[in-house]
Amino acid sequence: MAEANAPLRGAGRRRAFWASLGARALANPLLALAIIVSLGAAAALVAVLLGPAVMALVRWVARLLGWGLLLLALWGGYSVLLAKVRPARRLLNKLNLWLSGLAFTAAVWGCLAFFRPPGGLLAEATYGGYLGLAIIGAPDALGGLIVAGLVMAAVVLAAPRRSWRSARWLAPRLWRLYRRYPLHGLPFKALGGALAVGRLVLRRRRREPEETPPAAVAASDTPPSEEAPAAASVPGAAASAAAGHPPAPAAAAPQEAEAKPLRGLARALYALRSEGRPAPPPQRWVLPPLKLLDDIPEAQVSEDDNEKRARAIEEALASYGIEAKVVQINPGPAVTQFGLEPGWVRKFKQVRELGPDGRVRVDKHGRPAVHQEEVSRTRVKVDQILALDKDLALALAASSIRIEAPVPGKSVMGVEVPNPLPDIVSLRSVLEGPPFQKLHGKSRLAVALGKGAGGEPVAADLQxxxxxxxxxxxxxxxxxxxxxxxxxxxxxxxxxxxxxxxxxxxxxxxxxxxxxxxxxxxxxxxxxxxxxxxxxxxxxxxxxxxxxxxxxxxxxxxxxxxxxxxxxxxxxxxxxxxxxxxxxxxxxxxxxxxxxxxxxxxxxxxxxxxxxxxxxxxxxxxxxxxxxxxxxxxxxxxxxxxxxxxxxxxxxxxxxxxxxxxxxxxxxxxxxxxxxxxxxxxxxxxxxFWAHGQPAATLGTLPVVTTERLDLTAVAPPLPALGDSGPSGQDSDDELLEEAKVIAREHKRLSTSLLQRRLKIGYPRAARLVDLLEEEGVVGPGEPGKSREVLGGRIAAAAASEPSSQDAHGPQP
Structure with missing residues (x-):
């Protein structure tokens, strides 16, 4: 047991030694100075002995990591801080946050690799070092996509549930947008068009002889319209080409000067045109500039005059027992709108004043002292103010006023009083205003109307x-x-x-x-x-x-x-x-x-x-x-x-x-x-401007204007005279017209229902046939509830009876 506790006792002794040494150094300044000098001397000795190797290591680390070394230092400090604050087990539960932080750090490191210092230690590398270049591959568009992917991964790892909900919300909307505007074929079509243009360009290059000098290649790439004048301007050029001899250098010089090689899109469009495909048409019309319209300056309305008129409105209403207050003044070009806020209808009662002893006070005349207290109040009715429009016009010395109650979007009444000097509203000022510009961006048929009572431009959409x-x-x-x-x-x-x-x-x-x-x-x-x-x-x-x-x-x-x-x-x-x-x-x-x-x-x-x-x-x-x-x-x-x-x-x-x-x-x-x-x-x-203002200097050539206009006499010719059947084929749109004429000649009167039964057609078509017969003079005008008289039948019957009467009575002398 004693042997097991020996290392612990040794560590405790070492900590105690260093603690006592630190306390002595703090207490004794000379001892602290000696320790610092000793450590400095030791560091200098190590630098002298290992200086080149240490500096090479420092340069290698700097080029490898770049400014990312600061990111590593931040990570180290943050890890030590968390280890002191929280136990290691609790840190393992937030693994997704650690991974999110690593992904975000890699994204920042990759962003540093997009920039290269002009000189110094990192001149051979980037601000992100070689490691930053390894993250993005190269500072190009693909590297930007990699950085964006790392940022997205960091967001998803930091909030996986919220990211999943956002993806579920966004996916069906993107699908509906894709269904509404299908774009799946555009990349393939663009790729096919690019390949077709490339094939045409390669085909033209293969047709050209390899030994053709650059000047001749440039001349052959120009359109025929540019080659023809150059060839025609050199005498004998056509004969030399027909004989198989190259033209003289003096003759080739103007041709090279006039021939300009087509590059890029111009060459591709000319190749498409040479293959028989129409090139995109150029813009032909030039819209007129706003400077064609007059810019009329706006007249300034005196604020003092408006304040006087506002006070006059309040006093005029007060003279009729109506409380109101002008809260807005909107000067316009022709009228000024005064925003009037209706006041209150107040009810008062008289209350006797009591003294400290509870008795009624009296004034100097011996009468009870009273004061008024407000009992209730209600808003002034709008109709009361509307009924005083003529009285207000008289008080303001105006020919007429208009009261708008209420002003749309505001809780005030608008009293519109004519200005002493009305202003002119120019069309240009309204066209340059924000309302028209905003509306013109949405519709082609935006029109300018004028300015409102408050001076704001007003535009409308004819569509x-x-x-x-x-x-x-x-x-x-x-x-x-x-x-x-x-x-x-x-x-x-x-x-x-x-x-x-x-x-x-x-x-x-x-x-x-x-x-x-x-x-x-x-x-x-x-x-x-x-x-x-x-x-x-x-x-x-x-x-x-x-x-x-x-x-x-x-x-x-x-x-x-x-x-x-x-x-x-x-x-x-x-x-x-x-x-x-x-x-x-x-x-x-x-x-x-x-x-x-x-x-x-x-x-x-x-x-x-x-x-x-x-x-x-x-x-x-x-x-x-x-x-x-x-x-x-x-x-x-x-x-x-x-x-x-x-x-x-x-x-x-x-x-x-x-x-x-x-x-x-x-x-x-x-x-x-x-x-x-x-x-x-x-x-x-x-x-x-529209008739003659399409200058050739702007477009190169005058636009091709379609001058065909509507011939109104050919669209709907005038009605023929009574009894005139009109030109043949005029009403050929209805093949039953001739049959209707035959039916009309068989009767003295004609109706729509008769044509329905005989021709087995509907009412609209039968009514149209009757109208056509009236236009040709076969039947007379219609009367409500009656059939039409057949004019052509009576004339035919009279014409048929004339020969029989002549046969009966013989020829006239």
Whole structure:
């Protein structure tokens, strides 16, 4: 037993010796100094004896580990700290954290290996040493993937359960995304295309003779269009080539100067073109810059004037016993919106004051002293403030004010007071604003409307409207608004993306747009051609629906993105400046065509912008208004007109000159805006840019513009005269028309039910046959509840009776 305890006693004695030595050194400074000098001398002796070997070892370790030596030191210190704090058994339970730490350390070590110092001890290696290079292999993309994999492994090892739950949540979503956008074929297609291009390039190189000098190889790689001028510019070059003799050096010099070798993608595209495959078409259109539009500076509104008007509003309401406070002031271009917060209706009662002795106090006049206490309070009703709009206008010396209760998105009432000097809203300022830029990134048909009552720019998407109805009295800014809408579309769309059909019965508003290539047909100023244009639009809409159904897509956007589409379908925007003139000439056909287009044309990319200066019920019928959910009303004459166009009053109190109420499709109340102003000079510059502003210096050559426009007389010819059967084959779309004519000649009156029974067809087809017979003058116009009179049968019977009467009475003298 004593022998077993001997080593323990020896270790205890050694610890006691060193402890006593340390205590003596701390107590005696001379002894401590002697110990330090002795240790330093011993270290110097070892360095002198083993210096070269030690320095070589240090350099080798530094190059091997680099700055990773600090990572090892951190690991060592952390391990010692944990060993002091926790037992070793508890450390073994966190093995995944140790492995995660090792993976993260390896990732950091690999990141250090991507950087190489310019000089010093690690110049031959990297900051991560040779060990860091061993982790990543090489400082390239593969090394980056290895580092990313180590970081991912560290995260998974640190939180395995949470990583598993995240993977289970992410996997089905990635699968759905993959199912929606299948990309499995793209790598193989890209690889196949690269291999095809490589084969073509190798094939061209094999065709070239090996002994061809570099200059000749460069000349042979140029397209024929570049070789021909060079050969033609040298006299006798063709004859020398035909005789088999090389050209003279003097003649080859210009050829080498003009011939430029194609490299990279240009060589591959030329190889594809030489094999008969079409190269990608270059961009042909240049969009107009914003500098074509005028930049009008905004006028500054005086804050003192707004504060005075705010106090005047509060005092005017207080004079009528209404408590309210102006909490917001939003200056706009035409009006300033004052955010009014309704106050309280307070009820008080008089309470007698009591003294310290409990008796009622009296004042100096001997009367009981009383004070008022608030018993209850309720909010001021909004209707009380709305009823004082004219009184507020009188107090503010304004022609009219508008009260919006409440302001959308705010808990205040908006009192809109006209500015003394209204500001002009330029189209450029709205196009440069964040709302339009954000909307333009999502839709091609983003249009600028103007600025709100608070001065904020407002833009809209014509695709979501999807049709727009504009009404306003003469001089209210209706035509300027339409010009702003057209200019917004022309600024950001080329003729291959958007086509316009402009109908201008006034003959002066839209004629400046005549030379632009966006027009589907010349500007229509003849009302007789409007019906034909609307009929063509209905036929075009039906044809587009057939194309969409053939590819199984739902709208024109999906059709244009479909790989099997023959060609892209442009958007068609129909602009009608005056609906009242059309409704006066042919109300039934115009209303039927416009309503059918408004109901069905959204998915086909056809959008309508219709304007009128007389928003009465006979022009803006209930059927038209129901199919135009988005509307704009400028200043109108009466409240009845405002209700006709917006279903709410308010437009009769607008200021004019661009002041409008905008009723979006998804808003419960109209918004007050100041419309954009577009001058005639801006329109001329924009039209001139599209007509002549595609410079050859920008694109190399003028773009190939398709100038074919719609011939309205060929689309739907006018109706023939009464009794005229029309040109042959005009109604050849229905093969039963001739049989219907035979049946009509056999009877004096014709009805749809008779054609149904005799031809064994349905009602729609029979009704269409009757309409065709009416157009050819075979039957007369229809009357409710009665059959039609056969005009052709009566004429044929009269013609057949004439020869018999001549035979009976003989020839006339």
């Amino acid at each position: 979501k409207m999807p049709h727009l109805l504009i009404a306003g009295a003469t001089g209210s800014g209706k035509s300027v608004c339409m010009n702003a809408l057209i200019a917004s579309i022309l600024m950001f769309n080329n003729p291959e993306e958007v086509k316009l059909l402009l109908i201008d019965p006034k003959r002066v508003e839209m004629t400046p747009y005549g030379p632009i290539p966006h027009l589907l047909a010349p500007v229509i100023v003849d009302i007789a051609q409007v019906t034909n244009a609307l009929k063509w639009l209905n036929h075009e809409m039906d044809g587009r629906y057939r194309k969409l159904a053939a590819l199984g897509v739902r709208n024109v956007e999906a059709y244009n993105e479909h790989p099997a589409a023959e060609r892209r379908l442009p958007y068609l925007i129909v602009v009608i400046d005056e609906l009242a003139d059309l409704m006066m000439t042919s109300p039934v056909e115009v209303e039927r065509s416009i309503c059918r287009l408004a109901q069905l044309s959204r998915a086909t990319g056809i959008h309508l912008i219709v304007a009128t200066q007389r928003p009465s019920v006979d022009v803006v019928t209930g059927l038209i208004k129901a199919n135009f959910p988005t509307r704009i009303s400028f200043a109108v004459a009466s409240q009845v007109d405002s209700r006709t166009i917006l279903d709410t009053p308010g437009a009769e109190s607008l200021l004019g000159r661009g002041d409008m109420l905008y009723q979006p499709q998804d808003a419960a109340k109209p918004l007050r805006l100041q419309g954009c102003f577009v001058s005639d000079a801006e329109i001329e510059r924009l039209a001139d």
